[in-house]
Structure formats: C-alpha cells, structure tokens
Amino acid sequence: MRYLPLTPDDRAQMLGVIGAPDIDALFADVPAAARKKDLFDLPKRAGELEVERELGALAARNRPAGEGPFFCGAGAYRHHVPASVDHIIQRSEFLTSYTPYQPEIAQGTLQVLFEFQTQVAALTGMDVANASMYDGSTATAEAVMMSQRVTRREKAILSGGLHPHYAAVTQTIAHAEGMTIVRQAAAIDAEAAVIAAIDAETACVVVQTPNIFGVVTDVTKIAEAAHAAGALLIVVTTEAVSFGLLKSPGEMGADIAVAEGQSIGVGLNYGGPYVGLFACREKLVRQMPGRLCGETLDAQGRRGYVLTLSTREQHIRREKATSNICTNSGLCALAFTIHLSLLGEVGLRQMAALSHSRARELVGALSGVCEVLTPRYFNEIAVRVPNASATVEALLQDGIVAGVPYSRLAPEAGLDDVLLLAVTETTTSADIAALSAALKGRLG
C-alpha cells in the first residue's frame, strides 16, 4: 500500500523489539467478541489511476457553476480566486501542520492568523476578531450565545431577513443551551419589526445585511434601539465582498459582527469547508468563542505571535469554556487572507463595485420581465415569478442555473413565488442576457 512505509521485515523486527509474538497480541485488550477476523465487506485497495477514474466519473455527473450562466447566491457566492492563492495554501508547511500550539515552530501560521484577525476587524469595522469559526451560520449561533454571557439575558430576536438556515442553526444550538429564540416572520424589509420586538429581556437582536432577500439596510436605528434596552446588536453578513462597498457593521453600531468569508479565497465547495468570521468590540473580548492569536516577544525580545487568552477555551476551562470549538477553519482563513492581501483595499473595492454593477445590469435586464422585490441591493436580488422552483427547473433546460427559490430555504414561509438571484464579477453580460431572455420566454 503506497502510503504505508513498513515492510514485512520491518514489522517482524519491530515485534521482536516489543516482545510480542504477532500483531494480534497488541490487540489483546479488545474483547474477543469484538475482534473482527475477516476483512470488512468493502472494496480492496485501489491505485491512483483507479481512484481518479471513479471520482472523475462522479464529478462529471455534476454541473459546475462555471459551465454556463449561473445565478445562485443565498449564502454562497462564486467569485474568481487568483491561482496563487491555491498554490500557497498547498505548501506543505501550511497544509500539513497542526494548530499552532508550539509557537516557536509555527510562526508562519500564527503570523497569518494575526493578519487574518486584523483584516477581519478592518472589514467589519470592529476592534478585534478571532482566528475563525466553522462558517457564517455557526458563527451566528456562537454570537447569540456570547450575548447571553455578556448580558445575562436569555432572549434573542432573529430578524425576518436572516438566512433561514442561519436562523435554524442558531435555534438548534442556542436553544439547547437554554435561550429563547424569537424568529420573526420572513420580511423583505425587516427593520421596523425588529425594533418593535426589542424589550428589557432581550440579550441580542440579529440582523443580516445585505439580507437573505438582498436588501442592504442601515442598521444604525436598530443599534440605537438595542443599546437603549441594554441589548447587543449582532450584524450578519453572508457576502463578505460587500464589505468593499458598504458601510461596515462597526460604523453602524454593531457590537458583534459575524460573516461568511467563503466568497474571498475559499470557493463554493458544495457548502464546505467555509470560514466563519467573528469580530466584536474590545470590551467583549474575554467572552469571545474560539482561538485568538496575539502579539508578544520571545526570550530574546523579538516580536512573535502565540495563541492567547486560552483560559476561555475548552482545553483549559473544560465545562466552563466560552465554546466547545477546537479545530476551526485555519486553511480557509489562510486562503481568505492571501486573497485579501492580493486584492488590498483597491482591489476589494473594485471587485465589490463590479459585483454591484452587474446587479444593476441584471435589474435593468429584468425590467418588464418580472417584478424586482429588493429596493436596495448589493449583488443579490429577490424577484417574483409564479413558481420559483418550477421556474428554476424549467430554465435548467435552457442551460441556465437560475438562482435559488426562497421556498428551498424555508418551505413553510409561503413565499413560493420568490426567486433569489445573485451575480458577481464572474457573471458576464451574455449570462444576464441569456437569463433575461429565457425568463421572458418561460413567463411570456
């Protein structure tokens, strides 16, 4: 077997050193009833070529986003990632290293994490950021649980513009810990309902911008209302590229900003791995979940980086930890940081402006074809079509993946006529023209 270096001679010699008659002797502690003598009923080993053939055949049965017009968003966006990003993350020293518990021989990973934290704090307009969470949805749930620790209150209000899957994850996890989760009804513009719901028991309000319907919201008034009631404002962003064009959560008064970082550096990957961004005000740092990298000095006074404030974490605090998270999204955070370092402020602003420009082009092209429901958008809009699921299936026949029906995210919401369409710098004018023409033909 190509990954197993020991030879039969090695094994025999080693057993001799150990003083064991055979390999079974080393498994003597396993109850006899549980020792499997025979091979499991699974295929035997396969060479590279055979594995490539099998997986290649499976991959060929899927329709990659880049194969033609493609308009899916709703929490995952197809942006172009420069080739050098993937090259660097495949370097052995990044790919095959562990969590940097030994800082003297992990300064590469640690300095990257310090850069990542700084970039995330800058994008979100917050003071501090952690070293990543699993994805945007689990980051949201962790933020809600953090608000309970900060305010000692139990109620969280989730806006009707929050991604339904994010709301479901938050409900699942934060409810288990004993919080009361109030999920507001789906609403294109949810601001007034959120403000009306805030009361003296509220630990936090969770608002997404741009929201699941693509609506960009100035959350300043929500922040004021939350703070007046002693609650925290958590702002969620599922499209990180929007930070390049829009006011940041910090500028608008957020206490905690969480985001899905997938659209910078990571790619689609059919839903994972992604990278959760988590940032907050400095005064809340000791209640944060997850790993934090901090600057320090070595014994010779040279600058270096270590994992720090670990008394918040499970390996030290066990059942009193702020979270149970251990492994996070290190390599995706690296990809995010490299892509953002290539872009810089100049490039990120261009990329965001281009994505927004494409959305304006899309809205123009749909004029007279279907009703656009999103009043202020970044790169995603909701449109009304008779039966969104059927429309998507029909347009597949034209070679177009025409977005995400809202009903797929929340079948019980009764919004079967709402279709979510996203564009990015990878969308071409020809793609938009094809979608517009096909929709016109189908809706005729």
Place this chain on the structure above:
Amino acid sequence: MAMNNVGRPTAPGTSSTEGHASLTGARGLLQDEPLIFELGGWDKTGVDFDPADHDASDLGDLVRTAPIGIPGLSEPETLRHYVRLSQKNHAIDLALYPLGSCTMKHNPRLNEKMARLPGFADLHPLQPVSTAQGALELMDRLAHWLKTLTGMPAVALTPKAGAHGELCGLLCIKAAHEAAGNGHRRRVLVPTSAHGTNPATAAFVGYSVEEIAQTADGRVDLADLEAKLGPDVAAIMVTNPNTCGLFEREVIEIARISHAHGAYFYCDGANFNAIVGRVRPGDLGVDAMHINLHKTFSTPHGGGGPGAGPVVLSQALAPFAPTPWLVHGADGLELVEEARDEAARTFGRMCAFQGQMGMFVRAYAYMRSHGADGLRQVAEDAVLNANYIKAVLAAEMTPAFPDGPCMHEALFDDRWLEGTGVTTLDFAKAMIDEGFHPMTMYFPLVVHGAMLIEPTETESKRELDRFCDALLALARAAKAGDVERFTGAPYLAPLSRLDETLAARKPKLTWRPEHDVSVAAE
C-alpha cells in the same frame, strides 16, 4: 567563457554559529518577514479588474466612505511574503509529528487533486440537486463506508469538526430523552482523562458534568461509574481507545450498565485510527460516535482546520439526526433539507449547508485508496509503531502504563526526569532543536507531566529510529546534567520561547497603525 574565480576560496574555513547574528535579523534562508500591514501596499493591488459599467449612486449613504485599512500587494510580493512565512512552520512533510490524540499522518496529494475537480469544488450548495447527483452519490458512498467500518446503522454527515460532532451526538441524545419523556436527565459522566471538548460540549447543551474516576491501569473505574449512574444521567462520554492510548477492556460492560441505567453511550472517536478495519464500535454498544475525518481519514489539518466530524448513530438515535440528509428517490438521490412530515423528529440543523464536502471527497479518496485491506493495515501499523516507540524509549523514559500493549499512542510520565531540573516542557522544547515537533504535553490530565506520543502508521522504521535515537540522546543528556540544553530551548528555531503571560496580560490581537513595533521590540 570561463568564470573569473581568482581569489575565490573553494573550501570552507573553520567557523562556528555560536553567538553569530546577522546584520538584518535574517537567519540564512529564513527571512525576518514583517506583517503585511508594514509592507506599504496601501494603494496597490495584485488583481486586475475591468472598470465597472454602473456606479453605486443607487445606494446613497449606505456606501462606505471611511477607508477600510487593508493593504494589497502585487502577485510576486504576495508569494514572497507567504512563502517566507511558510518556512517558519513545522509540518508532517518535514518530519514525524508525534502529537498524541491528533493523528498527524501523511496527507496524500491525490486527495487534494480530487477535491479540486470543478465537478466538486465549483458546485454551489443550493444548485438544483438534479445537477449535483455525482456529489450526492459521493456523500452516499462515504456514508456507506463509515457505517460499514463502524457497524452503525446511520450517519449524520454535516458536523464540521470533532467538537461539532460531539455537539451533534449530544443533541441527538437530548432529543431522544425528551421524546421519551426523560427530559429530566441532564447529567453527563465523563472520565477525568477526556478531551476538553467533551465537558465543554456537555455544558454547551445545558448538561452538568461529573467526572468518572480512573483505575490504576488507566481505564474507566466501573465501580465508580456504576455508583454515579442514576435516573438523572443522560449520557456517558468515553473515548475509546482512551487518551492514555489504552483500549477500554471493559467497554462492553460499560455500555451494558449505562444502558441498564437509561443512559446513552457517546464515544469520542478521535482515536478511531487505532482500530479501523479491525473493531467496529457498533459491536461495543456505542450509541453515537463522531469520526474526525481529519484524523483517521487523513484530510489535512491545515494549521488548525478545516476538519469534518460525521457522527454515526444507533437505531435509537437515528430518527433525531440533523437536516439535511440523503434519501434515495425515484429520480436519484434527494437532499432532505426540511423535515416536514409528522414522523420527522430531527433535532434541527448543525450548519448552513451539507457539511464539509471538500473533506468528504478527500476522505473518500483515502478510503478507496486503502480499501478494506489497507485500512486494517493502517490500524495494525499505527499500533505497531506506537508499541515500538514505547518499547525503545522505555530504556530511558518511564511509560505511564508499562504493563501490556498500548494502542496507537504511547504515554509517558515525567518520573524519569525527577531530580534533573528538566521539565516535560523543557524536554519538548529541546526536541524542536533536534528537528521534531514535540509530543502532546500535560495531557491527559491523569498523568504527571504527561508526554503522549502518536507516530501514526505513515512513518517508516527509519524515521521511527531517527526519532527514538534523538529522544534517547536527549534523555541521557538531561540525566547527565546538561540542563541548559533544555531550559533555554529551543535555540535553533525561528524564535526562542515566547512570553505567553505578556500576550495574555495586554492582549494585542490586531495590528494598528499606531503600533510602534520598533519600540515594542526593544
């Protein structure tokens, strides 16, 4: 044309590195690399875009006016920056990486290649399932392998790492208790030797945690377990093989008495590598177990993730599994994303989409490469390598549990360092100077000055011998009074020991323009 070599010496003179410092802070090939924020790229970019056709005037004052404050670099500068940083990391591809309980094994590059096929990497989680049948088929095959290897009837694929899998398992258990009218069961029993994530996860779902004592031979104390079981216990969480590197001999009895008291048996599967292909957790009475695909099935650790933590479930717990899951329908595989009918008793959702697809592809490629025969060999070689290290190092070091074999990792205590003035931490840091990553230290908590060594099956005998020779030489140096070799170590790493107290006392978690680094470093 001949080169002009006049005056050029062709043999090195005598020299010593001792006390030598470069003028720039570099150490030969190792550059002293600043932060990206100190490289001056405030108006640079390494990506070329076409101009946008439309402006953002439609968004009015929603548009950012303040600068973001992130620099950019051209592509060559970016490559240099991150390649220089990479050279300050240890990695499996450089040398044995013996972190106990972390299973740092070789990461096959075929798996990387497969995960990057556009048919997997460029798929959107919400595109129509009719356009992703190959991806769903791969998930279904992975699920089949995981169920077969564990002897369990169901698997939840979506958890994103081991701790997330623990959460998934406990949420299933909680839902099952509540469905049976046993919501009052809110206590979880966890051995003292458990990973920190076990008690943290139990607390995360609102359970209280109580520790189970350990026997002198490093196993769960059955009498103590039985005494603590009762009508308020929801579950036990036991790692098997445990974190002392030992198989729980009485595991079937542990399961039996736990079930007799109405508690579920959650098994932490972090150490599944030791038994894969030889022992099925389902035959041991386990109700739920997460599998770290980034350990046993070799998806890269990537400097701290991403991982993947699918959870196998017993028949009793399977109905409560999280959405989404796969079903075989008339038109192929379907993804059940919302449990709509009355029969669905799912506890909810673990993450936004289908889980770590990129990791599923890698893990499946790994399994297919090994096959049933290769995976069995994985467990055997992993256990053989650990026992070999234990036997060889016993010449100078003290195994915590000398009697009987260990499984995939060998645990030592620090009795052999008594009186030397060298601590476990010092010894570990000296290993860095010898070119090896330290073992897991001071864990598990049940052994004084613990050193937990897990070599994995992908080490050659030559590398094992090189490692053992280095540790034995160090051990002899410690015993011979060469204390400075340890207390000041590492001497040859990119940095010497770092001040963790300083980092925690005045946390600097982001670079800020006002940071004056030159002052801070003096």
